Amino acid sequence: MIFDLEKIKGYSVLFIREERIDAHNSNDLKETILHLIEQGESHIIIQLEQVRFIDSSGLGALLSGYKNAAAKSGKLVITNMQRQVLSMFELTRLNRVFEIYVDLTEVFDDET
Amino acid sequence: MCDSIIQVEVIIPTQTKYLDLIGSIGEHIAKKLDEFSGDREALAYHLNLVLTEATVNAIKHANHNNPKDTVKIAIYIQENELNIKVHDHGQGFDLESVPLPDLDHPKEGGMGLFLIRTLMDSVTYTRHGDCNILEIIKYLH
Numbered sequence: 001m002i003f004d005l006e007k008i009k010g011y012s013v014l015f016i017r018e019e020r021i022d023a024h025n026s027n028d029l030k031e032t033i034l035h036l037i038e039q040g041e042s043h044i045i046i047q048l049e050q051v052r053f054i055d056s057s058g059l060g061a062l063l064s065g066y067k068n069a070a071a072k073s074g075k076l077v078i079t080n081m082q083r084q085v086l087s088m089f090e091l092t093r094l095n096r097v098f099e100i101y102v103d104l105t106e107v108f109d110d111e112t
Numbered sequence: 113m114c115d116s117i118i119q120v121e122v123i124i125p126t127q128t129k130y131l132d133l134i135g136s137i138g139e140h141i142a143k144k145l146d147e148f149s150g151d152r153e154a155l156a157y158h159l160n161l162v163l164t165e166a167t168v169n170a171i172k173h174a175n176h177n178n179p180k181d182t183v184k185i186a187i188y189i190q191e192n193e194l195n196i197k198v199h200d201h202g203q204g205f206d207l208e209s210v211p212l213p214d215l216d217h218p219k220e221g222g223m224g225l226f227l228i229r230t231l232m233d234s235v236t237y238t239r240h241g242d243c244n245i246l247e248i249i250k251y252l253h
Binding site for chain 2: 020022023024053055056057059060061063064083084087088091092093094097
């Protein structure tokens with residue numbers, strides 16, 4: 001899993017630099033998020049701008065991150081989803097679980 | 113042979129690094145279907161997804177005692193029917209006993225077959241000699 005991690009306005013922002021999240025790399029994503037949470041990061045943004053495909057294991061990895069963050073009273077939100085990727089969240093109704101934002105600015109504006 | 117027939121067969125080792133290859137074949141095929149009048153971008157994504165999920169399923173159920181085990185994926189399109197057959201050499205499982213996921217209480221796993229069933233028109237899993245075949249049909253309108 002190729003990604004960049006930046007600290008922006010108190011959030012750990014994980015920029016996913018892959019076109020696909022599938023069963024080949026989703027476990028890496030899950031472990032990466034888990035590692036962040038274990039290090040004490042409680043506010044995490046997953047930025048999916050470059051991701052054009054996600055499968056059920058990718059959705060599962062994000063759900064795992066969401067649940068782990070929530071268990072530590074933190075939050076994990078998602079931004080910059082492409083239309084077809086968002087449609088997977090709608091199909092599985094995970095759009096009702098996650099906080100989904102258009103972009104990073106919208107997350108930060110929501111805080112104020 | 114009739115021009116409207118597309119037939120693709122791919123055999124891969126039971127490794128997830130080939131999922132990208134299989135999925136992208138589905139995506140390319142969707143873009144070549146001249147007769148299809150629906151949302152082509154959505155169909156491309158759905159075929160990519162269904163082929164990815166079905167191949168993962170076959171890898172998961174493969175014969176892991178045999179490092180040379182393979183998964184065969186056959187895609188066949190004739191007129192308005194798209195047919196995908198994914199062959200594995202594992203023990204098999206009972207498709208009917210796979211529970212529907214509880215979308216109100218989502219869990220990490222168990223979404224793959226649900227997605228295939230939701231996006232396609234017919235799904236069966238049957239034993240044929242020494243292999244199992246997951247057969248998926250989508251009617252193209």
